[in-house]
Amino acid sequence: MEHGEGALASLRDVRMRYGKVVALDGIGLDVRGGEVLALLGPNGAGKTTAISLLLGLVRADEGEVRLFGRDPQTIEARRGIGVMLQDAALPPTLRVGELIRLTASYYPSPRGVAESAELAGVADLLQRPYGKLSGGQQRRVQFALALCGNPRLLFLDEPTVGMDIEARQKLWNAIRALVADGVSIVLTTHYLEEAEALADRVCVMARGRIVSEGSVESLRARIALKRVWCATHLPLAEVAAWPEVAEARLDGERLCLATEHAEPLVRRLLAHDAQLSALEVRAAGLAEAFVELTRDDSVASLQEAA
Numbered sequence: 001m002e003h004g005e006g007a008l009a010s011l012r013d014v015r016m017r018y019g020k021v022v023a024l025d026g027i028g029l030d031v032r033g034g035e036v037l038a039l040l041g042p043n044g045a046g047k048t049t050a051i052s053l054l055l056g057l058v059r060a061d062e063g064e065v066r067l068f069g070r071d072p073q074t075i076e077a078r079r080g081i082g083v084m085l086q087d088a089a090l091p092p093t094l095r096v097g098e099l100i101r102l103t104a105s106y107y108p109s110p111r112g113v114a115e116s117a118e119l120a121g122v123a124d125l126l127q128r129p130y131g132k133l134s135g136g137q138q139r140r141v142q143f144a145l146a147l148c149g150n151p152r153l154l155f156l157d158e159p160t161v162g163m164d165i166e167a168r169q170k171l172w173n174a175i176r177a178l179v180a181d182g183v184s185i186v187l188t189t190h191y192l193e194e195a196e197a198l199a200d201r202v203c204v205m206a207r208g209r210i211v212s213e214g215s216v217e218s219l220r221a222r223i224a225l226k227r228v229w230c231a232t233h234l235p236l237a238e239v240a241a242w243p244e245v246a247e248a249r250l251d252g253e254r255l256c257l258a259t260e261h262a263e264p265l266v267r268r269l270l271a272h273d274a275q276l277s278a279l280e281v282r283a284a285g286l287a288e289a290f291v292e293l294t295r296d297d298s299v300a301s302l303q304e305a306a
């Protein structure tokens, strides 16, 4: 199958610059029907730019961008999506119910105001002016606006920023309900647990590229690695070549090694350096796996046959 065929939305060989800044450096991405795709990556990785292209808010310098097989700037394509961006500037004096009604009116077959509000957990806020709501409440209203058009595809850019734990859980449940209803979702997040809780597939971006793509499990597989730190006179290059060592780098004064075989590695280290000190062994968490993935493009070996 040709890349992008059958996908709800796709980027192909897309490059994008802002002046001298390369925001996207040749990326390909498909959003498939029925999936929750999480885009992860550190600040400035290019996640928002990728979404902005799919939404038709900006045009790519190079490459092809399709939304429902069309140019994302066409009205037909835009009517099929719902959007929750980071910097939603909504009129503060409008009441929540009015905002939902107004937004829904742009769509051919919207959800009702009451149903949208119920799904987003803002049914008790309908009479309140938007500007008087808390940050977390405003985010939930923005979610209601994203889903009120009855979209097939929903873009959520860091949807749970500023929400407390309970609100976050409620939003996750609402997202699950939409997915069960056949809605596809593209989500960006800095919370790994959010990707774990929701995503079928994860794309890790760094420096305008996709450095890893696969299931949440393939990311989690990195937890099998342990981290070993030690102060040693052994040269980094020598230790990096040992068979037990998956990755090696300097962390301040110490070597930091990633390994699946911590005990044999520690035995070998001690055998080669009797003066070795400051030894520490820890399991690598998902957060560390993520940092590793985004540290260096060469660690793209996790690529999973999807």
Ligand SMILES: Nc1ncnc2c1ncn2[C@@H]1O[C@H](COP(=O)(O)OP(=O)(O)OP(=O)(O)O)[C@@H](O)[C@H]1O
Pocket (backbone or CB within 6 Å): 018, 019, 021, 022, 023, 041, 042, 043, 044, 045, 046, 047, 048, 049, 050
């Ligand atoms: N309108 C713009 N003008 C100039 N540079 C921009 C613009 N938008 C994005 N950039 C730059 O492009 C790069 C990618 O930014 P982008 O917002 O896509 O990253 P991100 O992954 O969404 O980051 P974050 O997690 O901080 O939201 C960054 O270096 C950013 O500074």
